[in-house]
Amino acid sequence: MVSEQLVDLSRLQFAATAMYHFLFVPLTLGMVWMLVIMESVYVMTGKVIYKDMTRFWGKLFGINFALGVTTGITLEFQFGTNWAYYSHYVGDIFGAPLAIEGLMAFFLESTFIGLFFFGWDRLSRQQHLLVTLLMAVGTNLSALWILIANGWMQNPVGAEFSFETMRMELTDFWAVIFNPVAQGKFVHTVSAGYVTGAMFVLSISAFYLLRGRDVEFAKRSFRIAAAFGFASICSVIVLGDESGYTVGEAQQTKLAAMEAMWETEPAPASFNLIAVPNEAEMKNDFAIHIPWVMGLIGTRSLDKELPGLNAIYAANRERVITGIEAVRLLEALRKAPKDETLRTEFAKVQADLGFGLLLKKYVRSMDKVTPELIDRAARDTLPKVAPLFWTFRIMVALGFAMLALFGLALWYSVKGDFAERRWLLRWALWFLPVPWIACEMGWFVAEYGRQPWTIYGVLPTHLSVSTLTVESLYGSLAGFVGFYTVLLIVEMYLMVRFARQGPGSLGTGRYLNEAHHAHA
Amino acid sequence: MSLPPPRLTDRRLVRDLVWVVILKLIVITALWWGFVREFRVPVDHDAMAVQLAAPLPAKQQTHTDGEPHGQ
Numbered sequence: 001m002v003s004e005q006l007v008d009l010s011r012l013q014f015a016a017t018a019m020y021h022f023l024f025v026p027l028t029l030g031m032v033w034m035l036v037i038m039e040s041v042y043v044m045t046g047k048v049i050y051k052d053m054t055r056f057w058g059k060l061f062g063i064n065f066a067l068g069v070t071t072g073i074t075l076e077f078q079f080g081t082n083w084a085y086y087s088h089y090v091g092d093i094f095g096a097p098l099a100i101e102g103l104m105a106f107f108l109e110s111t112f113i114g115l116f117f118f119g120w121d122r123l124s125r126q127q128h129l130l131v132t133l134l135m136a137v138g139t140n141l142s143a144l145w146i147l148i149a150n151g152w153m154q155n156p157v158g159a160e161f162s163f164e165t166m167r168m169e170l171t172d173f174w175a176v177i178f179n180p181v182a183q184g185k186f187v188h189t190v191s192a193g194y195v196t197g198a199m200f201v202l203s204i205s206a207f208y209l210l211r212g213r214d215v216e217f218a219k220r221s222f223r224i225a226a227a228f229g230f231a232s233i234c235s236v237i238v239l240g241d242e243s244g245y246t247v248g249e250a251q252q253t254k255l256a257a258m259e260a261m262w263e264t265e266p267a268p269a270s271f272n273l274i275a276v277p278n279e280a281e282m283k284n285d286f287a288i289h290i291p292w293v294m295g296l297i298g299t300r301s302l303d304k305e306l307p308g309l310n311a312i313y314a315a316n317r318e319r320v321i322t323g324i325e326a327v328r329l330l331e332a333l334r335k336a337p338k339d340e341t342l343r344t345e346f347a348k349v350q351a352d353l354g355f356g357l358l359l360k361k362y363v364r365s366m367d368k369v370t371p372e373l374i375d376r377a378a379r380d381t382l383p384k385v386a387p388l389f390w391t392f393r394i395m396v397a398l399g400f401a402m403l404a405l406f407g408l409a410l411w412y413s414v415k416g417d418f419a420e421r422r423w424l425l426r427w428a429l430w431f432l433p434v435p436w437i438a439c440e441m442g443w444f445v446a447e448y449g450r451q452p453w454t455i456y457g458v459l460p461t462h463l464s465v466s467t468l469t470v471e472s473l474y475g476s477l478a479g480f481v482g483f484y485t486v487l488l489i490v491e492m493y494l495m496v497r498f499a500r501q502g503p504g505s506l507g508t509g510r511y512l513n514e515a516h517h518a519h520a
Numbered sequence: 521m522s523l524p525p526p527r528l529t530d531r532r533l534v535r536d537l538v539w540v541v542i543l544k545l546i547v548i549t550a551l552w553w554g555f556v557r558e559f560r561v562p563v564d565h566d567a568m569a570v571q572l573a574a575p576l577p578a579k580q581q582t583h584t585d586g587e588p589h590g591q
Contacts, residue, residue, distance in 0.1 A: 059530070059533070062533075062537070063533070063537065066537040066540060066541060067537075067540060069541065069544075070541065070544045070545065070548060071544075073548070074548060077552070081552075081556045081559075081561075084561035084563045085561075085563055085567075085568060085571050087563070088563040088564070088565075088567075088568050089568065117534075164565070165565050166565040166566075166568035166569050166572065166573075167565070167568065327572075327573060330572070330573045331573045334569055334573055357572060360572070463571055463572060466559070466561040467559075467561055468556075468559045468561070469559065472555045472556065472558075472559055473555075475554065475555045476551055476554075476555035476556060479547075479550075479551040479554070479555065480551065483544075483547050483548075483551070487540075487544070490540060494533075494536070498533075507530075
């Protein structure tokens with residue numbers, strides 16, 4: 001049995017390390033393709049400024065990679081240390097993509113990153129470009145496997161529970177790989193990374209232009225970032241819509257909570273632009289509706305209903321009742337595993353086993369379940385609405401603000417007069433942290449919205465956690481937060497230092513700050 | 521103006537980054553050593569069965585049913 005404090009601390013530790021880790025990841029995902037584009041132009045045109053761009057932005061990419069590497073490893077270790085029951089329950093499915101990701105990251109990605117930095121004088125132009133391209137592919141493939149694993153937690157397909165081994169077992173590998181939720185998350189997440197990389201280059205280039213230094217270098221970097229960023233933010237929005245649609249198919253509770261949709265409306269449902277959710281009374285105290293929009297986004301049809309949270313609560317209450325029977329049959333099967341009647345009966349209610357397990361938060365034995373406890377377990381299936389509603393809206397608003405910025409940056413790049421528009425350059429500079437904020441908001445929606453499950457509809461979070469002590473968790477949590485904060489400060493220091501030096505830090509003699517650099 | 525030898529700053533940066541990675545590995549190992557190592561949780565199908573299904577013997581049930589459990 002585990003305490004709520006232990007569960008909350010374990011969740012907090014994973015969330016803190018994951019959110020720190022994802023400060024580094026999106027920049028790596030996006031910058032690497034910026035490097036491919038810059039180096040491709042160098043190889044095609046032979047203009048050395050593009051080589052300098054690749055090397056300078058590559059240096060900032062390298063700092064980010066070195067600071068970020070190993071922050072993800074702690075997440076993988078936490079599955080074993082903090083989530084041992086989870087790891088046993090789903091290791092058969094979850095372990096494979098994580099192992100493949102480890103191989104991708106350590107062998108493909110790291111090998112080509114080494115060749116990228118140390119191969120400039122040892123490889124031909126074309127060979128080095130190929131290395132950069134493979135580095136980009138390796139980086140993105142790493143993300144693919146992680147998101148396949150995460151997608152399975154959101155939509156557990158291609159697996160079934162075995163009462164003999166007490167774990168989920170893989171039945172269809174390809175269903176796990178081509179899980180629509182995983183694919184939707186992958187393209188949405190990597191596109192968000194591309195936006196982050198583009199914003200990083202756009203902002204720092206705008207800084208150089210505002211200072212009137214390294215103008216040619218900054219102008220070319222700005223143009224590439226504007227074009228790549230505009231394409232990427234369009235992808236994020238379109239693929240975000242696709243991701244939202246798959247959530248509507250696989251996780252209706254999360255969708256309804258994100259939209260503060262308490263009641264089931266006649267199709268097509270309206271969209272709550274702004275709402276003040278009242279969790280206690282399960283309604284909105286205030287809301288501004290836009291007719292039809294939610295139904296069209298969530299179902300892509302005019303006649304399909306989207307269930308509201310009250311209807312979902314009622315349906316889940318029935319599933320909890322069926323789940324009680326599933327838990328009882330599981331306990332009986334553990335004692336008489338060869339009993340065919342029990343097996344047949346269990347197979348009929350197995351799908352609701354997870355809902356019965358929700359009651360284990362309150363009682364050990366199903367014989368002590370009361371109607372009030374069933375109500376509480378059913379209520380537990382609904383995540384808190386207000387945090388999801390507002391973080392989702394902040395993410396979307398920031399996305400559209402970035403669309404406007406990249407759109408204008410591209411427009412004035414095509415016209416050729418962006419460097420004179422200081423308001424645009426200032427806007428680009430101040431928007432530097434925005435993609436990171438949007439990314440963190442997106443992950444919050446995805447993960448907080450999955451609660452109370454680690455595996456959606458299958459394994460409750462409170463049964464997944466290891467039986468560590470609360471004291472050890474406080475200690476390791478403080479250690480991680482302190483250590484990762486130091487890493488973040490070091491990253492910021494190095495980034496600011498090298499960004500301020502600019503391309504002069506390459507020591508080519510072609511840029512500003514070379515004299516300063518000589519004495520550095 | 522005499523230019524610095526190329527890669528001088530790069531070399532220093534690489535050295536700094538190598539130190540950062542080494543320090544990271546040391547700190548992460550220290551965190552594991554200090555807070556996790558002694559709390560290894562051996563989980564097999566029997567332990568999982570206890571966690572999910574089988575009720576504890578009556579003498580081990582110390583909590584009040586109806587409330588979230590304490591350890």
